[in-house]
Structures are given as structure tokens and as C-alpha cells.
Amino acid sequence: MTIPLQQACYRARFATSEADLLACQQLRHLCFFGHPGRDADKFDVDCRHLMVTDVAGHLVATLRLFEAANGAQAAAGYAGQHYDLSGFAQMTRPMIEIGRFCVAPDVMHADVSRTAWAALARLVDAGNVGMLFGCTSLTGTDPARYGQAMQCLIRNHLGPREYLPGIKSSNVTKLSDVPVTGTHPLPPLMRSYLAMGGWVGDHLVTDPRMKTMHVFTCLDVDAVPPARARALRTLAQALALP
Structure with missing residues (x-):
């Protein structure tokens, strides 16, 4: 499927070959490990x-x-090996787990992320998707460097009690236990x-x-603020699906 964003210099499409998948995996390794692989x-x-590519076809x-x-099937993905997602079991609408989201280190153009989100918006509407979720990565393994950001998450962004993932991994730090010291910002994807x-x-x-560290992140599609939802759908209309 090709999803060209007409007003920008980037295109979005799904990988259709082993070569495409290899390119994605190589970019992921460069972004998450810092060297080729x-x-x-x-x-x-x-x-x-x-895949989001530039006009020359390079993966960015x-x-x-x-x-x-449905929610019962959500646990079969990557997040389900790290978090107890039994709270999602009663959800009947489709859900999409977003994983390994990364942008090439030498690419700073905001239209790259906008192209990816526009493609996701079309997929959400087409599939009547109720939730987007995933594991948002934080650089490094020292929670303290994100201390102030973690406190902000606790105060303003904790999920509903009935949906909060339970502890499943042995390498866990409660947000409430992170020292309020570090000032490192949250990553762009989480923001x-x-x-x-x-x-x-x-x-x-x-x-x-x-x-790295990661925290479970979820977006209830119906809870997106109306103005933001309109902006996403306006951008998504620029995508021509075959």
C-alpha cells in the first residue's frame, strides 16, 4: 500500500518485500543501538x-x-511480554500496538512524524480502531535522570485504574519510586x-x-480532543490510498 502525502517531501507505505523489512530492521538497529546492525x-x-521515505526513496x-x-488478543504482541494486559480483555473494538517507532538520526524534519501519524489516522478510521498502545522507550537505564518527568506523568497522565497494566517483568521501577532529581525531557513520541x-x-x-527503559503508553481514540482529531483527519485526507 502506498500512502503519498501530497504536500510534503515524504511518502508512507507498508513493507512489501524481504528487502523492505531488512531496511526497517537496519534503521531500527541504528536508532536504538547507535551503530549499524x-x-x-x-x-x-x-x-x-x-515505512516513511523521502522523494529519493530513502527510508527515513x-x-x-x-x-x-480485540483487547483479549492485545497481549499476544510485544508489550504483552513485559506488561500484564488482562485489563484490556473486555475491550471489543480493534486495537493497534505501535512498536519500534524511530526516525533516522540525521533527519529532523517534522513532516516525517506527521506523515507517519497521518498514515496511522487513516488506518484507525478505516479499521474502527479503539486504542493505540505500545512501549515508549527512554534512553538509558537510570530512571533518576527522568525524575521530574516521571512526577509529571504521575500527576497528570496515569491511565484509568481498570486498564493499568500489571507488573510482569522482573526489571521494574514504579514511577512513584523514581527520585525527583533528573530533568531529562520525555521523548518526542511520548509527548x-x-x-x-x-x-x-x-x-x-x-x-x-x-x-533502555520503557513505559506502557496508550491512546483511547475516542478521547482525542476534538480539535486535535480534526487536525489529524485533515492531514489524513492528504493521503491517497489505492
Whole structure:
């Protein structure tokens, strides 16, 4: 599927070949590990991989989508291995897990992220998706460097009690236990979720292999502020789906 954004210099499409998937995995490795390589895991085969390319066809961003028919199936994705998602079991609308969202380090243009979100908006509307969710990565493994940001999340952005993921991993830090010292900002992806009304879980999970931490992040599509929803749909109208 090709999703050209007419007013910008970027295009979005799904990976359709092994070469496409390899390009996505190589960009992921560069972004998350900081050097060339291939980031691949068992979840790739069950996901669709969205690619954002420039006018020359170079890959500048990627993310993968695990599409669950309902809340009971959501636990089968990547997030489900780190978080207890049994609170989602009664949800009947489709859900999409967004994973491995990354932008090439040498690309700073805001239209890259806007192109990806516009493509997601079309997919959400087309599939009557009720929730977007995923694990938002934080650089490093020291929660204290994000201390003030974690306090902000606790005060303003904790999810509904009935949906909060339970603890499943052994490498966990409760947000409430993070010292209020560090001033490192939240990553752009999490800020995007929060600006649209998203919420977070109450604990961080450390990933020693990737040398990162992540927090469960969720966006109830129906809770997106009306003005933001209109802006997303206006942008999505620029996408020509075949």
C-alpha cells in the first residue's frame, strides 16, 4: 500500500518485500543501538511495517503495527511480554500496538512524524480502531535522570485504574519510586501521545539488551480532543490510498 502525502517531501507505505523489512530492521538497529546492525525479533512476522521515505526513496522512519481484533488478543504482541494486559480483555473494538517507532538520526524534519501519524489516522478510521498502545522507550537505564518527568506523568497522565497494566517483568521501577532529581525531557513520541490525550502505566521496565527503559503508553481514540482529531483527519485526507 502506498500512502503519498501530497504536500510534503515524504511518502508512507507498508513493507512489501524481504528487502523492505531488512531496511526497517537496519534503521531500527541504528536508532536504538547507535551503530549499524539488524534489530529483529519474533514479533516482526506478525506485524505490518510502515515505512516513511523521502522523494529519493530513502527510508527515513519506520514503525511496526501489531493489529489485535480485540483487547483479549492485545497481549499476544510485544508489550504483552513485559506488561500484564488482562485489563484490556473486555475491550471489543480493534486495537493497534505501535512498536519500534524511530526516525533516522540525521533527519529532523517534522513532516516525517506527521506523515507517519497521518498514515496511522487513516488506518484507525478505516479499521474502527479503539486504542493505540505500545512501549515508549527512554534512553538509558537510570530512571533518576527522568525524575521530574516521571512526577509529571504521575500527576497528570496515569491511565484509568481498570486498564493499568500489571507488573510482569522482573526489571521494574514504579514511577512513584523514581527520585525527583533528573530533568531529562520525555521523548518526542511520548509527548505526541500525551498531547492527544494519551496515558501511561505506573511503572518502568528496564531492557538491559537495548540499554533502555520503557513505559506502557496508550491512546483511547475516542478521547482525542476534538480539535486535535480534526487536525489529524485533515492531514489524513492528504493521503491517497489505492
